[in-house]
Amino acid sequence: xxxxxxxxxxxxLRQLDTWLEIAAAHAQAKSFDPKLYLGFRLAPDQRPLxxxxxxxxxxxxxxxxxxxxxxxxxxxxxxxxxxxxxxRVRSVLEYVAGFTAKDFEGAATRAITQPRWEGxxxxxxxxxxxxxxxxxxxxxxHTYAILRHNGVNLGKRDxxxxxxxRNPA
Amino acid sequence: xxxxxxxxxxxxLRQLDTWLEIAAAHAQAKSFDPKLYLGFRLAPDQRPLxxxxxxxxxxxxxxxxxxxxxxxxxxxxxxxxxxxxxxRVRSVLEYVAGFTAKDFEGAATRAITQPRWEGxxxxxxxxxxxxxxxxxxxxxxHTYAILRHNGVNLGKRDxxxxxxxRNPA
Numbered sequence: 001x002x003x004x005x006x007x008x009x010x011x012x013l014r015q016l017d018t019w020l021e022i023a024a025a026h027a028q029a030k031s032f033d034p035k036l037y038l039g040f041r042l043a044p045d046q047r048p049l050x051x052x053x054x055x056x057x058x059x060x061x062x063x064x065x066x067x068x069x070x071x072x073x074x075x076x077x078x079x080x081x082x083x084x085x086x087x088r089v090r091s092v093l094e095y096v097a098g099f100t101a102k103d104f105e106g107a108a109t110r111a112i113t114q115p116r117w118e119g120x121x122x123x124x125x126x127x128x129x130x131x132x133x134x135x136x137x138x139x140x141x142h143t144y145a146i147l148r149h150n151g152v153n154l155g156k157r158d159x160x161x162x163x164x165x166r167n168p169a
Numbered sequence: 170x171x172x173x174x175x176x177x178x179x180x181x182l183r184q185l186d187t188w189l190e191i192a193a194a195h196a197q198a199k200s201f202d203p204k205l206y207l208g209f210r211l212a213p214d215q216r217p218l219x220x221x222x223x224x225x226x227x228x229x230x231x232x233x234x235x236x237x238x239x240x241x242x243x244x245x246x247x248x249x250x251x252x253x254x255x256x257r258v259r260s261v262l263e264y265v266a267g268f269t270a271k272d273f274e275g276a277a278t279r280a281i282t283q284p285r286w287e288g289x290x291x292x293x294x295x296x297x298x299x300x301x302x303x304x305x306x307x308x309x310x311h312t313y314a315i316l317r318h319n320g321v322n323l324g325k326r327d328x329x330x331x332x333x334x335r336n337p338a
Contacts, residue, residue, distance in 0.1 A: 008298040130332050
């Protein structure tokens with residue numbers, strides 16, 4: 001399960017990269033600076049698009065690393081342009097592409113912790129299901145929602161990507 | 170995996186019910202009709218809150234039913250108030266609470282199809298990972314985002330619910 005879910009989150013992050021590409025093209029067509037997207041948000045006390053993209057990326061990166069018992073590369077949250085955000089996303093895509101099913105063999109029962117949990121821990125399976133999956137999709141969906149709210153033409157196919165549809169035997 | 174993911178989606182749908190409850194209390198405090206929420210949307214060509222709640226509910230209900238090879242109860246999408254939306258959510262929560270791990274024993278390889286797939290099918294595992302999970306979280310996150318955009322005070326704890334944190338041995 002752990003590997004399969006990481007693969008699915010990777011697929012969605014790859015789609016997110018295409019949303020940013022479409023957004024940049026939209027900005028060019030409408031003659032506004034695509035940098036503006038980074039500060040857009042849905043509520044004054046919600047985080048802006050840059051944070052949503054950074055956190056979707058980090059949730060996948062740290063999720064894969066922690067479940068596999070590895071140290072993740074760090075990203076300094078210093079992106080100033082859509083191109084820099086896309087470079088970060090692609091760097092995470094490249095990093096997680098290096099994982100195989102074997103890396104997650106002990107993941108289900110691995111003890112995962114974070115400083116904010118004050119010494120408590122979650123099992124790998126609980127962490128993946130209760131934390132990584134919902135948080136990842138929260139920030140990916142908010143990225144999508146902020147872009148749609150600001151006029152970028154995205155649809156469900158852009159969100160989901162291609163489905164593994166099969167022909168009847 | 171199938172049962173565990175259905176349990177996690179059920180947890181998030183239970184949280185969604187609390188968001189609607191908080192939204193209704195916010196409307197009362199601000200003296201506006203909570204029915205207004207049902208028509209709120211993030212973009213003119215995106216679906217409103219009522220659809221987001223209906224579709225999050227349906228994605229879980231149909232996902233569980235199809236993976237288990239059962240027929241799901243139907244809901245007519247006729248809700249006119251927050252209370253009616255919450256009743257629908259709770260009806261789905263009650264329905265999926267009836268499933269056990271045993272119901273999903275053949276789910277991984279079960280052939281799942283929908284009219285719009287024109288005769289093609291997905292395996293149960295592909296359907297769950299590529300379709301149910303991302304669609305469910307899309308519509309749950311959009312429900313949350315529409316409420317936040319309209320001033321409802323929700324935070325990450327409302328989104329995630331309680332985490333299974335454990336004390337060190």
